[in-house]
Amino acid sequence: MKILIKNGLVVNADTKIKANVLIKDDLIVYVGKDIKDADLVIDASGKYIMPGLIDMHVHFRDPGQEYKDDIISGSRAAVAGGVTTCLPMANTTPVNDNASITRAMIQKANSVGLIDLLPIGAITKALKGNELVEMGDMLEAGAVAFSDDGLPVSSSSVMRAALEYSAGFGSFCISHSEDCSLCRQGVMHEGKVSAILGLKGMAREKEEISVSRDMLLAKLTGGHVHIAHVSSEYSLKIIDMAKRDGIKITCEATPHHFTFSDDEILANAYDTNYKISPPLREISDVKAIRKALSSGLIDVIATDHAPHHNDEKCVEFDHAPFGIIGLQTLVPLTLRLVDEGVISLEQMVALTSKNPVNLLKISNKGEIKEGFLADIAIIDPDIEYIYDKALNKSKSINSPLFNKKLKGMAIMTIKSGRIVWDYYNQKF
Structure with missing residues (x-):
């Protein structure tokens, strides 16, 4: 046809x-x-007329929590948002830590027939942070990278090994950058707003310490680390320094982190749809992310689409899960950056299609071009x-939009x- x-x-x-x-x-x-x-x-x-968008960070909750979303509903949300390729994270139930689960996910997506699904495999078995997965088997099955997203890899030794092994296979690791010892049961960013609201806060340094560590491990190993959902101004300074030194580090920002600050939680009466991990930070951090998108320091815009059932979000702020859906709001929020002169249309395509293609080493996507x-x-x-x-x-509606x-x-x-x-x- x-x-x-x-x-x-x-x-x-x-x-x-x-x-x-x-x-x-x-x-x-x-x-x-x-x-x-x-x-x-x-x-x-x-x-x-743009290349189909590529979302490098989604959670379809399939297998195991299909009442929140599944590969069918996730695929539909994706194409309704202009997204034709999705990379689901491994924190499913059971965890995507072996080739059989990877194959099953891809087969289900193929049967739906709406998107290309490229699974992110776990770094460690059962996300326990101890034993590496069989990376070669999972890559052969169709996985494209590795992450324990939702949890950090706390052991520097394990993360070093993960970067070494993934590099040996021509792949990379995606870091959920968080020093859990600094979380202190926090539920939002630690700052003026958390003090006013009486909510426990998490210092931005919990991200920055982890970004620093993984940057140094990438330096040590020559491996490629990709920093997920960067949210801190100082994290960006670390990434900038590392890139200038030739370290293999890339990063992504989410639409909610370049659109909202923690002031929204104050203005919207503890609305749990603003409860996100990493948390919404201060205006200075939002401005820094927007500047880094403009300059090209940030490589990718990804949604971190994280559905939760309404019953789970309709509780006290302290008890609600972290997460926001984002596949169908990716285009309007990114176009807002274009309208405001933060990025150009060409940069929008780079951030949502071309740069992901380059990171994933895909040869026939990311451009409106003959033969693609x-x-x-x-x-x-x-x-x-x-x-x-x-x-x-x-299936979920956990979005402040x-x-x-x-x-x-x-x-x-x-x-x-x-x-x-x-x-x-x-x-x-």
């Missing part, structure tokens, strides 16, 4: 041009000014809507040449 997308603004990480895009079967076969014959013509006037896989998000930057139950495709007005949306998502999301017809 041939699909022609016409009159849109084609945005890649290095260019943006008004052009038509022809898809044949699963590939992009033409990008240019000419009108080509096609079985289906899509008018993208006033819209952006037809993974495409058609984005309307001007559409305004209420993000409500009718639009939400996750739920029932709020948003601007910008993926109105159509194409995966391997097939339309997998059509907003106007509400079809997968």
